[in-house]
Amino acid sequence: MKIDVYFTPAQIDELQLREKNVVVIDVLRAGTSIAAALSNGAKEVIPVDTVEAAVKLSGSLFGDVVLLGGERMGKIIQGFHLGNSPLEYLKESVKGKSIVYTTTNGSLAIMKARYARSLVLASFVNIGRVVEYLKEGKQDTILVCAGSRNAAGGFSLEDAVCAGMIIHRLKKFELTEVELSDSGVAALTLYRSIGKNISKLLVESEPGRYLAAIGFKADLKICAAVDSIPVLPVLRGSVLKLQPGTESSV
């Protein structure tokens, strides 16, 4: 199987990935928070790209089963029920709910890749499930890092290292022949060089320092907990749901 890595979704044309299998990676924090929400019994997460679209869509759904979630500049959006901290997506808040969800990078990356043949969502908390899924499917796959819209030309170190960890784990299965693009080589190299301590990586990263500064230091520990939320969020039509059979035992 061929594995390619996009370090940013910025230059993806919406139709470009139509025949591709895609894994969208967003460590801080959408990938983690959506895994938490679905693991805690949310019915579905509906990613949208703008606050306006989120408000409009939520208005057309039944009020008692829908929640608005997401962030701008890392903070909860005015009038929304939930921000973007995985600690907010608890069972008592989200069970049975549809969550209309918009974030700066993660939901945008999902929107850009939504016409892909398949799309699953990855972060460190569910990386084992994602690797298992890729190993079973043996399909050529593009790992799309949600990246950052604001800094460093779209690059996000923690997403790149997560892509590298996926590749590293895939290559450990000797039955799987993995052919890497140059960006795949780069991601693997980054993981092997600086991916030993994910917690430290997140704490020292630019978004990690920003999140700590605005009061979300505790999130970094959650987001660094490898394989702590072993679920597989997949995009079906325009909503993210758990792959049947991959629900957590909550």
Next chain:
Amino acid sequence: MKIDVYFTPAQIDELQLREKNVVVIDVLRAGTSIAAALSNGAKEVIPVDTVEAAVKLSGSLFGDVVLLGGERMGKIIQGFHLGNSPLEYLKESVKGKSIVYTTTNGSLAIMKARYARSLVLASFVNIGRVVEYLKEGKQDTILVCAGSRNAAGGFSLEDAVCAGMIIHRLKKFELTEVELSDSGVAALTLYRSIGKNISKLLVESEPGRYLAAIGFKADLKICAAVDSIPVLPVLRGSVLKLQPGTESSV
């Protein structure tokens, strides 16, 4: 000094870099070929983004002092005098000439960054001169990798490693305090992990394999020869010239 790295110029807005100091990096092959051309006595290199613009511009210049150079898909463009191999930019061809120049990635990256406060061009062949220049200026700088338009979401491994080598050398000067963005950390990590053998890196890279397949294997050795063409191409207005005092002794 702060060093940031953009792994692709794709999402640069043309005016975004106006107050920034920029180093454009294109190892395969524009950065190398332009260094060769200027080192071999070309008066100037005029980067343009399209073949049409190149033809139009060259028509408005005096025929005997202007050459058309560049590539599409790695190959010489029909009607052009020179392709994009550094081996074509010899003294007997280019001395005293203005070269109107268009390539898929390199000249495009220069065009995108042309409103920067300062712009110099780097590749392995002139990396020492670039580092010396940065060290003297001590200015915050963005290293913009020309990258690839066709594959891997714009990422180019050899440009990223070259960025990392620039950072590595800057950090060796203990008088220079270097503050890195996350992408800077990534570039430095890539250089330190897989930058020991540049020749091997280029031969095994995606563009390197492509260039070898279309008959430009010899170029890879030229492009891998660290500090072999110690000149500093700088953008003045819309043309690249050698920084006074950095001409080679040719």
